[in-house]
Amino acid sequence: MSNEFDFNSALKIETVYDPSDRFLEAFYTFAGRVASLQRYYEFGGEFISRYLAQTRRSHMQVSGTEDWVAESVHEEMTLQDMDNIARYHHAAVLAHLFSLAEGLFVGVAMDVAQMIGISMELPAKPMPYLNRYVxxxxxxxxLDIQIATSTWKTIDALRAVRNRYVHQLSSDLPPSVTTVLEEIASSSEHEGCTVDHAFVREAFKTIGALALVLDRAYWTFYESRSRCEPGA
Incomplete structure (x- = not known):
């Protein structure tokens, strides 16, 4: 296997969102970060696949030998990695992806609030963080933000996965928060959700499409405001 970096392999990864020609920092920041996360996911996945294949082969080589200590240690390590590493990779990427989407909506909301001269007062009624900004x-x-029902379902599934992942890493959460996260993670609406390679790629596409919806809604709103300004 060559150690040389193939730049073309990175270019072949189709980005899920490209900002419009007009500049708003929130959109360009999101575009750069989500593209970087795509590369991290794809290249990280390739490395994990190679590593798991290599550790399986190595385990088979020591199996049945007289070195039972090495065989036992290797078996435990290999089985743990086979069960966990790919799952950790998927969950970590989904958690970051969802956070990027939240950050995009926060950035756009701050810009719009400044544009129309109001304070950014979010709804007081209980709702998920992203939904508050929508x-x-x-x-x-x-803003005329039209989000399809199917997109909301994917967003809800992403949120459940993200919360479950964070919960698994945060053993010191207060009992009240732990209870809420457990309810979300065990919700019957998402219990059939299989977090695999196909799901992660679909999640990227969904978040990219969501960003495009927000992009178009923002610039349509911006243009309508510009036409209404004195002297326009």
């Missing part, structure tokens, strides 16, 4: 942009600011 609500603010739609209801308070008047």
């Amino acid at each position: 609500f603010f942009l739609q209801r308070t600011c008047g």
